[in-house]
Amino acid sequence: MRKNYNFAFLDEGSKREIRRAILKGVAIPGYQVPFASREMPIGRGWGTGGLQLTLSCIGPDDTLKVIDQGSDASVNAVSIRGLVRETTGVETTTATQEATLIQSRHRIPERPLTRDQLLVLQVPTPEPLRTYEARETVTKRLHAEAEYTGAYLELFEQIVRYGTTTTGADHPVMVEGRYVMAPSPIPRYDNAKLDMAENLTLLGAGREKKIYAVPPYTHVESLAFDDYPFVTEEFEGAHCHRCGATGVYLTQTVDPATGEQIWMCSDTDYCDQRVEAASSASAAKGGDAR
Amino acid sequence: MTDASATVQATLPRPVTHTYVDDAPVLKVTGLSKRFGAGCSYCSDPEAKLERNICPVCGTVHAVRNVSLEVHPGEILGIVGESGSGKSTLMQCLYFDQDPTEGDMRVAAFDGGAENCFLVSRQQQRYIRDRIFGMVYQNPYLGLRMNFSSLSNIAEKQIAAGVRNVHQMVDRGEELLERVKIPLRRKQDPPRAFSGGMQQRVQIAKALSNEPPVLFLDEVTTGLDLSVQARVLDLILSLRRDLGVSMVVVSHDLGVIRLLADRTIVMLDGQVIEHGLTDQIMQDPQHAYTQELVYSLL
Numbered sequence: 001m002r003k004n005y006n007f008a009f010l011d012e013g014s015k016r017e018i019r020r021a022i023l024k025g026v027a028i029p030g031y032q033v034p035f036a037s038r039e040m041p042i043g044r045g046w047g048t049g050g051l052q053l054t055l056s057c058i059g060p061d062d063t064l065k066v067i068d069q070g071s072d073a074s075v076n077a078v079s080i081r082g083l084v085r086e087t088t089g090v091e092t093t094t095a096t097q098e099a100t101l102i103q104s105r106h107r108i109p110e111r112p113l114t115r116d117q118l119l120v121l122q123v124p125t126p127e128p129l130r131t132y133e134a135r136e137t138v139t140k141r142l143h144a145e146a147e148y149t150g151a152y153l154e155l156f157e158q159i160v161r162y163g164t165t166t167t168g169a170d171h172p173v174m175v176e177g178r179y180v181m182a183p184s185p186i187p188r189y190d191n192a193k194l195d196m197a198e199n200l201t202l203l204g205a206g207r208e209k210k211i212y213a214v215p216p217y218t219h220v221e222s223l224a225f226d227d228y229p230f231v232t233e234e235f236e237g238a239h240c241h242r243c244g245a246t247g248v249y250l251t252q253t254v255d256p257a258t259g260e261q262i263w264m265c266s267d268t269d270y271c272d273q274r275v276e277a278a279s280s281a282s283a284a285k286g287g288d289a290r
Numbered sequence: 291m292t293d294a295s296a297t298v299q300a301t302l303p304r305p306v307t308h309t310y311v312d313d314a315p316v317l318k319v320t321g322l323s324k325r326f327g328a329g330c331s332y333c334s335d336p337e338a339k340l341e342r343n344i345c346p347v348c349g350t351v352h353a354v355r356n357v358s359l360e361v362h363p364g365e366i367l368g369i370v371g372e373s374g375s376g377k378s379t380l381m382q383c384l385y386f387d388q389d390p391t392e393g394d395m396r397v398a399a400f401d402g403g404a405e406n407c408f409l410v411s412r413q414q415q416r417y418i419r420d421r422i423f424g425m426v427y428q429n430p431y432l433g434l435r436m437n438f439s440s441l442s443n444i445a446e447k448q449i450a451a452g453v454r455n456v457h458q459m460v461d462r463g464e465e466l467l468e469r470v471k472i473p474l475r476r477k478q479d480p481p482r483a484f485s486g487g488m489q490q491r492v493q494i495a496k497a498l499s500n501e502p503p504v505l506f507l508d509e510v511t512t513g514l515d516l517s518v519q520a521r522v523l524d525l526i527l528s529l530r531r532d533l534g535v536s537m538v539v540v541s542h543d544l545g546v547i548r549l550l551a552d553r554t555i556v557m558l559d560g561q562v563i564e565h566g567l568t569d570q571i572m573q574d575p576q577h578a579y580t581q582e583l584v585y586s587l588l
């Protein structure tokens with residue numbers, strides 16, 4: 001069955017074209033490069049942009065990790081991981097540090113990525129000026145002229161309406177002082193992870209047919225006003241109910257045992273590794289004590 | 291003219307005498323033309339006879355033909371003409387919404403009038419548009435973001451001009467809403483929810499946000515009830531009186547022009563057919579078309 005496909009599903013011509021778009025994106029950080037998005041065996045809007053980036057970059061020696069909202073186990077992550085493994089035969093992992101290629105939706109792993117790792121983010125709406133200006137021809141010109149009034153105006157409107165700019169994910173960033181970019185719907189907490197990162201981040205929007213990139217060691221600054229500085233989500237006093245972590249991105253759930261509201265690490269691998277480390281440490285301690 | 295006499299003059303009731311003309315113009319436009327279509331050898335002759343504003347040979351629309359005008363400090367220049375005479379196209383060329391086919395525009399507040407602003411870079415044109423000009427469009431949908439709050443609409447030009455302080459912009463927005471008499475409790479409402487008269491007043495507030503020395507007003511009162519019209523006209527006169535803003539006011543309604551303008555240009559089929567002091571034009575119109583306009587007003 002696998003033999004019916006080319007390695008990594010896409011034909012070599014398609015991969016070459018996507019790689020050319022990637023190279024252009026890397027050369028112009030934050031700039032949205034159009035590409036001929038292919039039909040994928042998953043529905044558009046389910047990460048086809050990210051998937052095409054992954055399939056174009058992956059080699060037989062890669063180790064793949066796929067996460068959705070920080071979890072390796074969600075249906076979406078499982079099916080993308082399965083598809084790539086089926087068509088490439090590569091190793092997969094859940095451990096962030098073991099992966100050479102990580103495809104993600106809505107999160108960047110807590111553990112800082114290294115120069116040997118590639119992060120692929122799935123993007124639903126790549127154009128940060130879209131609600132300000134509906135016409136693609138106009139937004140293209142606005143980017144060309146670095147005219148970003150629209151991006152600030154949206155933040156201003158949030159302040160007028162809600163008294164704060166802290167209403168959502170996908171907070172726009174200025175990349176290397178030139179292009180304003182939608183970082184994809186990662187929490188504001190993760191924006192800082194893009195700034196001067198060691199790794200290359202590629203962003204792909206399948207439906208909108210756009211690829212863009214943040215190369216290693218690129219300045220990425222979240223947009224803000226002088227008197228309304230950028231702030232991330234706050235978890236004052238909260239810690240992960242399972243591993244005890246603080247200073248990470250937490251999500252709220254209900255403890256099935258007690259019915260209580262509790263916080264948990266959104267990055268499940270990070271949480272698992274902490275739990276494991278704690279239990280082996282206490283086992284080791286137990287050994288010493290004996 | 292001394293400063294004191296200028297102040298007295300600005301607060302005196304009409305008729306306004308025309309001593310400004312000697313001052314250097316804040317805006318000087320020469321030979322502005324705007325074609326829709328490629329043109330042909332026949333209609334490239336400036337004297338060519340057209341069917342109204344359309345070339346009988348190639349069908350090109352000559353929306354604005356060889357228009358020249360000057361606006362002096364604190365002056366209101368009126369442009370009057372029937373629908374289709376090219377008034378809005380002219381205004382949109384001045385505001386860089388449309389690229390003129392030919393023409394020269396000097397803007398004193400930009401560079402002392404050194405360069406033709408139709409030829410400077412896009413960024414420089416934005417600078418002029420955001421800091422030196424204000425525009426009120428005939429159609430409020432062109433001038434406003436109907437789904438953004440009124441405050442945001444007013445802030446947009448300030449953001450474009452580089453302001454990054456929210457409080458400063460909110461304060462300025464509230465001050466301007468008060469000036470155009472929109473209740474502050476509506477500052478968060480989008481103009482979509484406003485009446486036509488209120489939308490025009492938000493447009494005026496937006497146009498004023500960076501205290502531009504030059505304001506363009508395209509049919510601001512068209513389609514408004516008479517009582518609402520009167521209030522908007524009052525507002526415009528107060529802007530000149532209190533802020534000394536120079537304005538180009540466009541209307542198909544000579545009554546509006548008579549009330550506002552110191553000098554007037556009459557347009558027909560894209561061309562200027564008459565210009566002069568408004569009072570002169572009202573008392574002694576020269577062109578048959580102007581005579582018709584004036585007599586219909588009496």
Ligand SMILES: Nc1ncnc2c1ncn2[C@@H]1O[C@H](COP(=O)(O)OP(=O)(O)O)[C@@H](O)[C@H]1O
Pocket residue numbers: 326343351352353371372373374375376377378379380
């Ligand atoms: N985009 C366009 N394409 C072709 N013709 C146009 C366009 N815009 C305006 N015109 C024509 O230019 C002329 C002047 O229009 P306009 O400037 O709107 O006049 P006014 O504001 O005086 O009513 C009209 O004949 C109009 O049909």
Ligand SMILES: [Mg+2]
Pocket residue numbers: 377378379428509
């Ligand atoms: Mg018009």
Ligand SMILES: [Zn+2]
Pocket residue numbers: 329330331332333334345346347348349350
């Ligand atoms: Zn012609």
